[in-house]
Amino acid sequence: MFYFCLSRTMIFCFLSRTVQLASTSSIPGRQLCSARVNKPVLTLFTKKPCPLCDEAKEVLEPYKRRFILQEVDITLPENSAWYNKYKYDIPVFHLNGKFLMKHQVDIQKFEDQLTKLEMHNDGNH
Structure with missing residues (x-):
């Protein structure tokens, strides 16, 4: 850092x-x-263009101050393992390195997991 x-x-x-x-x-x-x-990291596995990924980011917009968004372009050569795994499933989201959801945002699942991580992080301070 x-x-x-x-x-x-x-x-x-x-x-x-x-x-x-x-x-x-x-x-x-x-x-x-x-x-x-200590903010949770939401990783979006994506490629260009990806209208479904753009839609998902719009759905997540109201929550953007509560997490760090990291985008991984699966079409880059260094991400070939992710491409092989997710080429038919994007958008795919991981929260703090763990699979969370794919295809579309499940807002209830996202909120539940985000809140759980926030409570855990607050308890560690």
């Missing part, structure tokens, strides 16, 4: 390929970025 001060009020947190922009108040940047890391 890297910390980069853009100004006195903004901090960039770089975590793998995901970038989170956080505004600071009285919380030091290091603590703020560490807190961001």
